[in-house]
Amino acid sequence: MKEVVVIGGGLGGLAAAITLQYNGFSVSVFEKNEHFGGKLMPIQLNDYYFDFGPNTITMPHVFQHVIEQTGEKADDYFQLIKLASHTRNFFPDGTSFDFSTSQQIMKAQLKMIDTKGLHNYPSFLAEIERLYHLSARYFLPRMFTSWKDYLSPSLGAAFLRVRPLETLDHFFQRYFQHKHILQAFNRYATYIGSSPYQTPATFAMIAYLELIHGVYYVKGGNSNIAKSFVRLARKLGVKLYPSTQVTKLEVKDRKINKIILNSGETVNADFIIMNADLLKAYPHLVLEKERPHFTNQKIEGYEPSISAFVILAGLKKRHQGLLHHNVFFSNNYEQEFRDLFTNKCYSTDPTIYICNSSYTDPTVAPSGDNLFILVNAPSTKNAEAHDGLEDYKELVYKKLETYGISINPHLAVEKVISPLDIEEKFGAFKGALYGISANHRMNAFLRPSNIAKDIHNLYFAGGTTHPGGGSPMVTISGLNVANHIIKTKKETK
Template sequence: MMKVGIIGAGLGGLSAAILLAHSGFEVHIYEKNTYPGGKMRRYSLGSSQFDFGPNTITMPSVFQEVIAQTGAVPDDYFQFTRLEVHTRNHFADGSYFDLSSDQTFNKEQLSNFDPFAYKKFEGYIKEITRLYTLSEQHFFRKTFMKKQDFLSLNLLKALVKVRPLQTLHQFNQQYFEDTRLLQMVNRYATYVGSSPYETPATFAMIAYLEMIQGVYYVNGGNPTIADGFAKRATELGVQIHYGVEVTKISVESRKARQIYLSNGEAKKFDTVIINGDLLKVYPDLVESRDRPSFQTKHVESYQPTMSAFVLLASLNKRVEGLKHHQVFFSSDYYKEFQELFQKKQFPSDPTIYICNSSYTEKAMSPNGDNLMILINAPATTIESTDQLVEQKQKIYHTLSLKGFPVQKHVVEDMIISPRNISHQFHSFNGALYGPSANRVKDAFFRPSNKAKDINNLYFVGGSTHPGGGSPMVTMSGMNVANHIIQSK
């Protein structure tokens, strides 16, 4: 029986493990944390529970597919609740737009905001649907193991059709004139940790996921997906070793021979999969001489995605007007991204996102709102306590000015900074998704799913193909597992 060692119990590692075990492989996962899911994790403050990491869930069929392929019933592991009106977008002038998967509802609001967008909306929906369909057909389910895999004629034809040389902002300007609505649709670039003024228009397909397929919440909290994956993996014989960190991968004759563990043990495997930030974990675990194609200069050639400053706040009441998802936009979106990527500093006027999952499921916080508050942050671990306190107070002050004085109702709060993210998840400078999609080559030619210099070493997760976001990460695990199964 072939043995596979997986480093990291994130969604990519778990989905790979499930399919491999179902196909008869002996699979071991080594996870340095005490829970599955990586960034998809729970925090508790007082009587409140919080979902860190992915809060907006799309493409539920991807997660269900992992379970279903093994002959089990997905609903036995996690259930999804569709949020029809899913995000309230607040603008600097005090107006707001409620995004829904009901196109009639969206269009009715457009008539009051932007007559130009009202006329163009059906064309916009048609085009984002086309972009998604092309991406799903030609990119998502492909496994890129070597450079030549990116050069197939069909793939290159598809690439030309998904607007690679137009920015997301330029694309959106064709359909929206109102600057407020441009902010709303430009924000989809942040779902892959990038800037709408640089990332390709292809990522307008994310709007398709929210506006057509819909936004979902997982009953019991979104980390229930990871719990369900871990449960199914264990049922199939996967051994998940929590609280055990991999410290080194030894390489001989271009093969990963052993992995060394923090408990002093060394384990041999036929195949090794790294589920982690490629820019950080690969160089940390493999000696430089064994990866000549991925040296420090290669790591430094990538621009990392944004990080995040997160404030978890447990409240003693439910604040009127706070929905499940809401965004409070800055007054100057372009300036915000210049500060993030060019100046590498916290925005002077940040856009604030808030997830209040107890709006949908009261049990998540029975005594008041559970606010997961997030602002975009630069990928850097250079931060001071004073900076973090300043950001916290800026958030509370801004929300108060906008009519949401939540600070006076806070029972307990907690800061999670880029440095915390870097340490907790071994992410490069706290970046959320590895390389950003701000440059065409990084958006479409992400690091391969297989090490160029090591024949039996594979990569899954947001830093490799097909990219960031929970469904994409899950698909990366599925893609790699299917490749290994077919190659045995």
């Protein structure tokens, strides 16, 4: 029986482990934290439950497939709740706009403020559906090892049809004209940690996932997806080791021949899957001389995605007017992204996202709102930018006050998580939430390969690799790698 070691128990690593164990491999997963699931981390503060992330669940079929490929029923593991009007977008002038899967609701709102958008909405939906299906067919299921993989006629044609040379902001301006509507749609770039003024229009497919497929919440907390993966993995026989860190990978003859743990114990395996952030973990675990195609200089050349400044606030009251997902926009969105990526500093007028999952599921916070408050933050590349975050927290609270959301007088519990915390807790490159930003086309479409060029039995899964960041994408990366290993084993028999 072939042995597989997975380094990191995030969604990608767990998906790979389940797939491989079910297909006859012997899999061990080593996770440095106490919990499995990576950034899909549960946090309990007294009676208040929070998901660190992701708070927005799309593409539920991806998570269901991980379970159902083994003959189990996904419904026996976690229950999904579909949110109809899922996100309320608030603007400085006191107006708001709800994102909904109901075309009737969307059109009724557009009729009031954006007649161009009202007229174009059907064609907009058709176009983002086309972008999604092209991506789902040609890009998401594939393993890209080099730029040569893009030279096949069918893939090359598909690539040119997904608007790679147009920015997301320019794409949305084709269909809408009101600045508030454009701002709300442009926020989809932050789902991959990037700027809408630089990110390729291809990623408008995210709007399709939310406005057509829908946004979901997992009953009891989204981290139940990760807990379900753990439960199934154990049932299948996967060996799971929490609080166990891999400290070194020894290479001989272009293969990893020894895996060294923080306890000093050594482990051997036929295949190794690195589910940790490869930009951080690969140079830490493997000597530079053993990875000439992935040097330290090359790693430093990648632009990290945005990070996050997070406040978990459990309140003793419930605010009326908040939906499950809420966004309070800044006055100048372009300046906000210039601050994040060019000036590498916090915005003095940030856009603030709030998840209030108790709106949908009061059991997670019986006494009041459980507010997961997130502000886009610069990477930790400029360490000085992250000084004085207590003052920044108060700036966020004061801005929410202008929208009628009072925090301080009603606080029962509070916890702050900074980009520095994210870098340390999750081994995230420069504190990035989504690995590499998609601001540059090469990084958007040709991310680091899932297969190590210099080491024959090493593979990568997670947000830094193909197909990218976000919980469905990292899960797909784990499935892709596992299926490639299964195929490789069959071909070498």
